[in-house]
Amino acid sequence: MRITIFGSGYVGLVTGACLADVGHDVLCVDVDADKIARLNEGEVPIYEPGLEALIRQNRAAGRLRFTTDAVEAVAFGLLQFIAVGTPSDEDGSADLRHVLKVAETIGRHMTQYRIIVDKSTVPVGTASKVERVIAAELDGRRLQLPFDVCSNPEFLKEGAAIEDFSRGSRIVVGTESERVRSAMRECYGPYNRNRDKLMFMGVRSAELTKYAANAMLATKISFINEIANLAERLGADIEEVRHGIGSDPRIGYHFIYPGCGYGGSCFPKDVKALAHTAEHVGHPAEMIAAVERVNARQKSRLFEMLCQAFHGQLTGRTIALWGLAFKPNTDDMREAPSRALMEALWEAGARVQAFDPEAADECRRLYGERDDLVLAGYRDEALEGADALVICTEWKAFRTVDFEALRATLREPVVVDGRNLFPPESVKAAGLAYYAIGRGDSV
Numbered sequence: 001m002r003i004t005i006f007g008s009g010y011v012g013l014v015t016g017a018c019l020a021d022v023g024h025d026v027l028c029v030d031v032d033a034d035k036i037a038r039l040n041e042g043e044v045p046i047y048e049p050g051l052e053a054l055i056r057q058n059r060a061a062g063r064l065r066f067t068t069d070a071v072e073a074v075a076f077g078l079l080q081f082i083a084v085g086t087p088s089d090e091d092g093s094a095d096l097r098h099v100l101k102v103a104e105t106i107g108r109h110m111t112q113y114r115i116i117v118d119k120s121t122v123p124v125g126t127a128s129k130v131e132r133v134i135a136a137e138l139d140g141r142r143l144q145l146p147f148d149v150c151s152n153p154e155f156l157k158e159g160a161a162i163e164d165f166s167r168g169s170r171i172v173v174g175t176e177s178e179r180v181r182s183a184m185r186e187c188y189g190p191y192n193r194n195r196d197k198l199m200f201m202g203v204r205s206a207e208l209t210k211y212a213a214n215a216m217l218a219t220k221i222s223f224i225n226e227i228a229n230l231a232e233r234l235g236a237d238i239e240e241v242r243h244g245i246g247s248d249p250r251i252g253y254h255f256i257y258p259g260c261g262y263g264g265s266c267f268p269k270d271v272k273a274l275a276h277t278a279e280h281v282g283h284p285a286e287m288i289a290a291v292e293r294v295n296a297r298q299k300s301r302l303f304e305m306l307c308q309a310f311h312g313q314l315t316g317r318t319i320a321l322w323g324l325a326f327k328p329n330t331d332d333m334r335e336a337p338s339r340a341l342m343e344a345l346w347e348a349g350a351r352v353q354a355f356d357p358e359a360a361d362e363c364r365r366l367y368g369e370r371d372d373l374v375l376a377g378y379r380d381e382a383l384e385g386a387d388a389l390v391i392c393t394e395w396k397a398f399r400t401v402d403f404e405a406l407r408a409t410l411r412e413p414v415v416v417d418g419r420n421l422f423p424p425e426s427v428k429a430a431g432l433a434y435y436a437i438g439r440g441d442s443v
């Protein structure tokens, strides 16, 4: 099949590379000329495990191409995927500017039947808006061309995106059209062999499914963080509690890790957008609003712990920070807890020496050169001359630590662990004060 994908970010690139890999002819288009030039030189602008090899192989096979040429892009694919960003607007709603711009482009250049596939995460009712924009463009051109718009939300996780795309639990498609159903079956056929993962439903249900999924996952995180904060005050250990509840199959172990709050490009904006939608339809979503409030509070926990450790005196301190990305195996720092911490530390007059296996370039891009930020080249370099260590991201490389050596390196014996990576006894045995999430009197 010939497939066009608008947007060559995390979702567009993974979708494009994976669909090319199963034999489709894919053309990826982006308005960022620099990004497309780099992709055409074989450089992959984001870090995602396995993506570089997949793009290289499929480019070499001639099944995957990149362009900025919208006219060529609209002419190319029967399926026109929209995978552009939908950031939060000022009021928390999803900003549909890029999605509707793509719709306008398609309407302006299409010359035959097209299926427009909304893969971006968009509020309920967006498919109708896309439809109206395309119809208006066609009207302006005095053309009556048939087209369909369907919703196909994406559930991949950064860091495991290729695996998720290829072996995800479901492929949701919102449409009422038999023609679309048949084209989407053909598109996803290679991923649909061991059981039927395609779930056809109404367009509005598909759109809401994506928000419901992310809101549910964010709820689990805020829930366990709430219980962790209680555990801290009640002298209980949240890690014991987590095991205690996770063993119940109705609850399960997934997504109940306490930590320093969720970040990333999806949960924060999608939770906000759902709350905004709820408000808009006259049903303020109490739970969703609480999930967001709990998360905002959780992101300030690490800074509070440092304040406690240093009796509020952080001016002139140097803090080693392990982990900048919002989670392991990505370089994405959008809404990362590390950012809330760094910004609070700078505000308090402290310096940060940070190490992340993949996100240093992104951090440089976000914050530029500044005197109070050093980006270390390797993990233990970040510790040199530091007063305390804080862990923000649970990269595998941070899990094994020689606590005696750590104690000897740090100027003050303070470890703040936003991911509960270590047995408290081991850290404390080395003479370090260990501040973790919800670990009661072990702290």
Ligand code: NAD
Residues within 6 Å of the ligand: 006, 007, 008, 009, 010, 011, 012, 029, 030, 031, 032, 035, 083, 084, 085, 086, 098, 101, 102, 119, 120, 121, 122, 154, 155, 156, 157, 158, 265, 266
């Ligand atoms: P991204 O910011 O990484 O990439 C978006 C790309 O779209 C950028 O390269 C941008 O230049 C391009 N773009 C903007 N306007 C364009 C236009 N008019 N024509 C062509 N390209 C254009 O975003 P992302 O993380 O890939 O997310 C895309 C969508 O997928 C969002 O709605 C997001 O919520 C959703 N989503 C993301 C993830 C994830 O883990 N990142 C997972 C599931 C769903």
